Amino acid sequence: MKLTQYVSKTATKSVSEFEYDAPSMKTAVPGPNDIQLCLSPGLQNVGAVHFFCNYEESRGNYLVDVDGNRMLDVYTQISSIPIGYNHPALMKVMTNPNNVSTFVNRPALGILPPENFPDKLIESLLSIAPSGMRRVQTMACGSCSNENAFKTMFIWYRNKERGYANPSEQEVDTCMINQSPGCPDLSILSFMGAFHGRTLGCLATTHSKAIHKLDIPSFDWPIAPFPKLQYPLEEFVRENAQEEARCLEEVEDLIVKWRQKGKPVAGIVIEPIQAEGGDNHASPDFFSKLRNIARKHGCAFHVDEVQTGGGTTGKFWGHEHWGLDDPADVVSFSKKLLTGGYYHRDELKPDKPYRIFNTWMGDPSKNLFLSEVLNVIRRENLLEVVTRSGKALLQGLYTLQTQYPHILSRARGQGTFCAIDACNDATRDSIMIKARNKGLFMGSCGEKTIRFRPALVFKEYHVHQLLNILNDVLAEHK
Amino acid sequence: MKLTQYVSKTATKSVSEFEYDAPSMKTAVPGPNDIQLCLSPGLQNVGAVHFFCNYEESRGNYLVDVDGNRMLDVYTQISSIPIGYNHPALMKVMTNPNNVSTFVNRPALGILPPENFPDKLIESLLSIAPSGMRRVQTMACGSCSNENAFKTMFIWYRNKERGYANPSEQEVDTCMINQSPGCPDLSILSFMGAFHGRTLGCLATTHSKAIHKLDIPSFDWPIAPFPKLQYPLEEFVRENAQEEARCLEEVEDLIVKWRQKGKPVAGIVIEPIQAEGGDNHASPDFFSKLRNIARKHGCAFHVDEVQTGGGTTGKFWGHEHWGLDDPADVVSFSKKLLTGGYYHRDELKPDKPYRIFNTWMGDPSKNLFLSEVLNVIRRENLLEVVTRSGKALLQGLYTLQTQYPHILSRARGQGTFCAIDACNDATRDSIMIKARNKGLFMGSCGEKTIRFRPALVFKEYHVHQLLNILNDVLAEHK
Numbered sequence: 001m002k003l004t005q006y007v008s009k010t011a012t013k014s015v016s017e018f019e020y021d022a023p024s025m026k027t028a029v030p031g032p033n034d035i036q037l038c039l040s041p042g043l044q045n046v047g048a049v050h051f052f053c054n055y056e057e058s059r060g061n062y063l064v065d066v067d068g069n070r071m072l073d074v075y076t077q078i079s080s081i082p083i084g085y086n087h088p089a090l091m092k093v094m095t096n097p098n099n100v101s102t103f104v105n106r107p108a109l110g111i112l113p114p115e116n117f118p119d120k121l122i123e124s125l126l127s128i129a130p131s132g133m134r135r136v137q138t139m140a141c142g143s144c145s146n147e148n149a150f151k152t153m154f155i156w157y158r159n160k161e162r163g164y165a166n167p168s169e170q171e172v173d174t175c176m177i178n179q180s181p182g183c184p185d186l187s188i189l190s191f192m193g194a195f196h197g198r199t200l201g202c203l204a205t206t207h208s209k210a211i212h213k214l215d216i217p218s219f220d221w222p223i224a225p226f227p228k229l230q231y232p233l234e235e236f237v238r239e240n241a242q243e244e245a246r247c248l249e250e251v252e253d254l255i256v257k258w259r260q261k262g263k264p265v266a267g268i269v270i271e272p273i274q275a276e277g278g279d280n281h282a283s284p285d286f287f288s289k290l291r292n293i294a295r296k297h298g299c300a301f302h303v304d305e306v307q308t309g310g311g312t313t314g315k316f317w318g319h320e321h322w323g324l325d326d327p328a329d330v331v332s333f334s335k336k337l338l339t340g341g342y343y344h345r346d347e348l349k350p351d352k353p354y355r356i357f358n359t360w361m362g363d364p365s366k367n368l369f370l371s372e373v374l375n376v377i378r379r380e381n382l383l384e385v386v387t388r389s390g391k392a393l394l395q396g397l398y399t400l401q402t403q404y405p406h407i408l409s410r411a412r413g414q415g416t417f418c419a420i421d422a423c424n425d426a427t428r429d430s431i432m433i434k435a436r437n438k439g440l441f442m443g444s445c446g447e448k449t450i451r452f453r454p455a456l457v458f459k460e461y462h463v464h465q466l467l468n469i470l471n472d473v474l475a476e477h478k
Numbered sequence: 479m480k481l482t483q484y485v486s487k488t489a490t491k492s493v494s495e496f497e498y499d500a501p502s503m504k505t506a507v508p509g510p511n512d513i514q515l516c517l518s519p520g521l522q523n524v525g526a527v528h529f530f531c532n533y534e535e536s537r538g539n540y541l542v543d544v545d546g547n548r549m550l551d552v553y554t555q556i557s558s559i560p561i562g563y564n565h566p567a568l569m570k571v572m573t574n575p576n577n578v579s580t581f582v583n584r585p586a587l588g589i590l591p592p593e594n595f596p597d598k599l600i601e602s603l604l605s606i607a608p609s610g611m612r613r614v615q616t617m618a619c620g621s622c623s624n625e626n627a628f629k630t631m632f633i634w635y636r637n638k639e640r641g642y643a644n645p646s647e648q649e650v651d652t653c654m655i656n657q658s659p660g661c662p663d664l665s666i667l668s669f670m671g672a673f674h675g676r677t678l679g680c681l682a683t684t685h686s687k688a689i690h691k692l693d694i695p696s697f698d699w700p701i702a703p704f705p706k707l708q709y710p711l712e713e714f715v716r717e718n719a720q721e722e723a724r725c726l727e728e729v730e731d732l733i734v735k736w737r738q739k740g741k742p743v744a745g746i747v748i749e750p751i752q753a754e755g756g757d758n759h760a761s762p763d764f765f766s767k768l769r770n771i772a773r774k775h776g777c778a779f780h781v782d783e784v785q786t787g788g789g790t791t792g793k794f795w796g797h798e799h800w801g802l803d804d805p806a807d808v809v810s811f812s813k814k815l816l817t818g819g820y821y822h823r824d825e826l827k828p829d830k831p832y833r834i835f836n837t838w839m840g841d842p843s844k845n846l847f848l849s850e851v852l853n854v855i856r857r858e859n860l861l862e863v864v865t866r867s868g869k870a871l872l873q874g875l876y877t878l879q880t881q882y883p884h885i886l887s888r889a890r891g892q893g894t895f896c897a898i899d900a901c902n903d904a905t906r907d908s909i910m911i912k913a914r915n916k917g918l919f920m921g922s923c924g925e926k927t928i929r930f931r932p933a934l935v936f937k938e939y940h941v942h943q944l945l946n947i948l949n950d951v952l953a954e955h956k
Contacts (some may be wrong), residue, residue: 019781033593040596040606047831048588055583055592066593077586078837090582094572103581104568104847105533106816108555110526114533115511115544120517126519134519140618141838147621147677151694158693172688178696182516186695192654198836199625200679210660211652211832216629216719218656219695250780274925336835338584353525354689357811358676370580443722461571 018088019060019457022465023439024070029223030068037403038341051303058085061160061455061462063441071436072465079275079307079453082373083218083382087457089372102365109138109361110354110475117364124371129343130317130331131324132251132305138341138362142334143197143308146269148356149342151334152200153267153300154186155355156348164351173203186260186266187219189251189299191226193277193446196269196304205269208277208446221253222265226274227282231410248293265331267300268293270319278446279419281412284322300348310336311377311456314415321414326346336456338373382456390415392460393452396467404474409413418452419445433471440469489841495537496566499933500943501917502548509545511861528541536563537604539933539940541919546876548912549676550943553921557753557785557823558813559849559929561860565935567850580843587616587839588832594839595842605822608781608795608809609802616819619673620784620812624747626834627808627820628679631745631778632664633833634826638776661817665697667729667737667777671755671924674782686755686924700732700743705760709888722764726771732757733775745808746771750796756924759890762800769805778826781807788814789855789934792865794894814934816851817844836936860934870938872929874936874945882952885909896930897923909951918947921946 030038030051037052057064061084063073072082083089093099107114125136126446137152139145163169167182175182190196190205197203198212204219206212227244230236255265270290274280294301310320310333319327332342340363350356377383390413397420410421422428430449436441445451454462508516508529515530535542539562540707541551551559561567571577584593593647603614610812615630617623645660668674668683675681676690682697705722708714748768751757772779786796788811797805810820817840828834855861868891875889875898888899892940900906907924913920932940946953 012908037596041600047834050589050592052593052595053585053590055585056579058583063590075586077590079585080584080837085583086579087582090576094578094581098571100569102532102566103843104565105536106555106565107531107533107559108558111528112531112541113527115515115530117516119531120696128680139912141622141836143622143836144619144677151676154592154695155693167688167692171692175688177684177691177701178691178699182692183694183696186693198629199622200628200682201677204656204678207654208709210645210653211830212831212835213653213656214645214649214660215633215653215664216661217632217697218653218661221656223655233881248782282825286705308530352689355692356692357526358621359558365581 010099010391018086019084020062020070023072023469025437025439026069027067029067029071029103029436030067030252031065031069033066037066043234045084055085060084060087061082062454069178069439071439071441072162072462073304073441074454074458074466075441076455078335078443079312080336081455082310082336083376084455084457087376089376090369092360093368093372102368106360106363106365107360109364110357114364115447116141120364120367120371124367124374125337125341127374128316130319130328132326132328133331133343133345134387135346136341136343137356138339138363138367140360141340142332143202145306145332145334145342146196146205146304147199147201147345149302149355150188150267150269150332152344152348152350152356153188153330154184155350156300157183157186157264157266159351167389179414187221187263189222189254189258189268190222191224191270191274193226193274194269194271194278195274195276196271197306220263222258224251224254226277226280227286229281229412231412242281244282248286248289251290251293254295255299257462265297265299267302269302269304271304272308272313272321273414273417273449276445278414278449279451280446281349281414285320286328287319288324291324300329303328304332306334307331308417309333311383311386312336312415312453313419314383314390316383320412320415326420338370339363377456380457385459386415386456389454389458389463390418391461393418393466396463400467400470400474404477407474407477413452416454416458417447418453422448422450427477431470431477434473434476437467438472440466479934491868496564497549497562498540501540501550501947503915503917504547505545507543507545507547507549507914509543509547511544512797515544517771524790531738533563537938538562538565547917549917549919550940550947551919552930552932552936552944553919554933556813557565557923559933560788560814560816562853562933562935565854567854568847569774571846571850577843577846580846584838584843585839587842588835588877592842598842598845598849602845602852603815603819603854606794608797610804610806610807611809611821611823613824614819614821615834616817616845618838618840620629620810621677621680622836622936623681623784623810623812623818623820624674624683624782625677625779625792627810627822628666628747630820630822630826630828630834631666631780632662632858633828634778635664635742635744635776636662637829659932665699665701665741667700667732667743667746668735669702669748669752671704671752671758672747672749673752674749675784678745686752698741698832700736702729702732704755704758705764707759709890718761722760726764729768729771730775733771733777743775743777743782747780749781749782749894750791750799751895753929754923756927757890759892759928765797765800765805766802769802771820778807780810781806781812784810784812786895787811788815789864790893790895790931792868794861794893796892816848817841825952855934860936861936864893864934867932867938868896868934870941871896871944874941877950878945878948885955890928894930894932896938897927900926900928902926907953909955912951912954913947916947916950920942
């Protein structure tokens with residue numbers, strides 16, 4: 001049952017041995033098979049489903065749906081597929097008989113780690129540890145990672161406060177019933193527009209969309225403004241510097257105010273680029289000064305790299321672009337790293353076992369995949385690929401916004417972590433649907449932003465496919 | 479390097495085709511290879527590590543460590559291994575080429591589910607749905623499951639409160655800055671001794687040990703006493719009934735008090751057997767009355783089956799022992815189910831998409847394993863095996879506590895989910911270490927309790943191995 005047929009006319013042929021060479025559309029999306037599957041009694045949250053996928057047939061940058069539509073995917077499962085679909089290196093992990101036991105017997109890592117676990121950590125997560133860090137704790141997902149990173153900062157802060165003495169009897173007793181001083185009134189400072197997850201601790205630092213937060217009890221924690229930069233940056237140098245200074249001043253005010261309130265700020269958490277909140281950027285100078293404010297006030301500085309980490313900005317960690325020797329106390333990750341977790345400085349190591357703990361504490365089978373991903377990134381120089389493709393993508397977005405100034409504005413990005421705003425949300429959504437029906441699958445964020453989150457194997461000819469389809473859609477747009 | 483050699487003299491031979499027939503010890507545990515590995519720079523939280531494991535060589539009920547010691551494992555990775563190590567049925571999942579793509583391409587399940595996902599849910603999680611429930615939401619781990627179950631109850635409660643109308647502008651605005659009414663002062667009622675996880679929301683309902691909670695900010699939520707039953711139960715019928723009545727009265731008082739405080743109880747969360755808190759049981763009558771109190775006061779009733787679920791009590795869900803038609807509004811799970819998640823009644827379905835959401839929302843590769851686990855449970859009648867082995871185990875524990883009344887007391891259990899108390903924590907710990915060195919690996923909980931959490935393939939001859947080793951240890955104990 002073919003509804004429409006679209007093959008990108010302008011696609012450059014791929015030489016990759018395992019990938020398709022272009023999008024290929026057989027129906028509108030969602031197609032008839034999608035609509036049928038949405039009626040399945042097995043499905044829970046149909047409301048958010050875009051379409052059903054045929055992951056077996058998906059390859060590299062191309063995601064295939066159940067109607068046989070093959071789309072260039074620049075959303076990559078909410079930015080969580082590092083090297084494309086069904087990469088041969090990852091398939092090999094599955095067929096290696098030495099790996100079977102790791103998949104079949106998931107250990108309680110905190111108490112009974114497998115023999116090879118320390119070595120696997122060294123060859124995977126510790127080989128990419130951010131500057132100043134040699135400790136990593138794996139977790140199951142991004143929210144768990146941030147929750148436990150927060151706990152690590154609270155424990156560190158209270159240990160400082162009590163001079164590294166043992167907790168008092170009163171602290172031990174009151175903590176059991178959720179009361180101070182055992183459960184102290186500490187806070188985490190976050191930023192408007194931030195997204196750090198949806199469990200109750202994380203959610204108290206998330207301020208991107210009301211739908212995430214409505215009806216859920218929260219903590220009285222301070223929320224600072226995140227700089228709202230004006231674009232193009234080179235035209236608003238002075239205004240943007242003032243805006244960043246205003247936000248930093250507010251951060252200091254809030255730290256003082258919350259200390260006076262009796263809810264001291266134990267940590268500051270921030271994304272190198274606010275993603276879910278609308279791809280909001282700030283300058284390295286802003287982050288450098290924020291880091292200094294954290295140090296000055298004795299707060300831990302937590303960089304949330306769940307979306308920015310893993311190479312997508314052209315460096316492995318987004319915060320490497322700041323050029324600081326001492327950028328963070330805690331760095332959390334998930335998504336493209338395939339396992340959740342966080343790095344931290346030695347000082348933040350909890351003083352006792354079982355303070356940071358849960359049954360699984362990660363999943364060694366994900367570390368196996370991560371090791372292979374890192375091999376591929378190194379072997380294929382994917383950070384350079386990202387930098388090159390990112391430049392081409394951003395240049396193309398600049399051209400499009402010049403060509404369609406009534407529709408597009410504020411093209412911005414780092415590596416392939418790029419975004420552009422539409423004039424309003426309805427236009428943004430309409431562009432995205434039309435592009436999808438022509439074989440380009442993109443994500444949205446913020447109020448009216450399109451976000452580009454391709455895999456690290458997104459090459460320049462994929463950029464051209466993307467830009468051609470987007471150009472076709474915009475040309476047809478009234 | 480052999481330090482000691484111990485082979486259980488009394489072990490009955492196993493006829494199982496893939497399992498070992500008895501423990502076999504070459505060194506004390508931890509052995510020299512363990513101690514070496516603990517020095518690895520790759521390791522984070524050495525403090526909690528019991529020993530390093532050779533999972534490749536582990537089989538069925540026997541866990542092998544890096545020094546070649548083979549132990550009868552009745553702790554099973556904190557109760558999370560359903561059918562033993564390296565079960566052939568699970569190995570086959572790995573070698574089936576149709577499954578490779580599911581492992582290699584982890585989807586964002588909430589927006590881009592794989593074609594077979596609804597069918598896989600029907601054949602796995604929905605085939606074992608608790609009474610009255612046909613909706614299930616998968617999650618990554620137990621804490622995430624409970625956090626999202628709490629959110630589901632909060633959303634349901636507030637929707638009731640506003641008569642299912644759209645939220646006000648004020649609610650939408652205030653929720654973005656963590657303030658009421660958008661982030662309402664709702665609470666979850668939990669019980670002393672409970673364990674529901676360690677992320678900030680879950681931790682506010684966890685009251686088992688101070689080390690879990692110290693220094694972490696919490697919510698002012700009500701905490702009711704959990705019945706402290708006296709054993710043997712048949713001798714304290716009247717006292718125990720009074721104790722349960724006292725706790726239920728306190729529950730109602732707290733619900734009223736917290737409503738008056740302006741922090742109404744949206745949900746009550748409880749474990750069918752408090753595990754981490756010390757294997758505390760209550761009668762079906764207690765749970766039945768608690769369920770009625772929840773309904774009377776308009777609170778959702780959330781049964782946390784993370785440790786009790788999956789067959790270990792002799793029924794698939796621990797709460798099935800209560801014999802109620804209408805036992806729960808929400809049932810959460812993880813561990814032996816291999817994936818986290820929760821079931822809920824239709825009424826608790828969130829009114830809009832993206833209210834309950836995260837990047838991965840579970841992991842379909844875990845559902846593949848779960849399907850096989852369920853096949854094995856059915857094929858091998860493992861619930862009957864658990865019931866039979868559980869009876870033998872509990873009978874054996876009764877005998878031991880009669881034989882060693884100065885050391886052991888309060889033997890209790892349901893299925894193989896059994897426990898016994900030592901006279902104090904030092905004795906408990908000493909018994910556990912001695913037993914481990916003779917090839918029996920057990921877990922602890924509460925203040926002085928040994929907990930037994932064998933896999934579902936734990937047969938009667940394994941029970942005899944366990945009892946023989948325990949008897950040897952107790953006989954040697956001063």
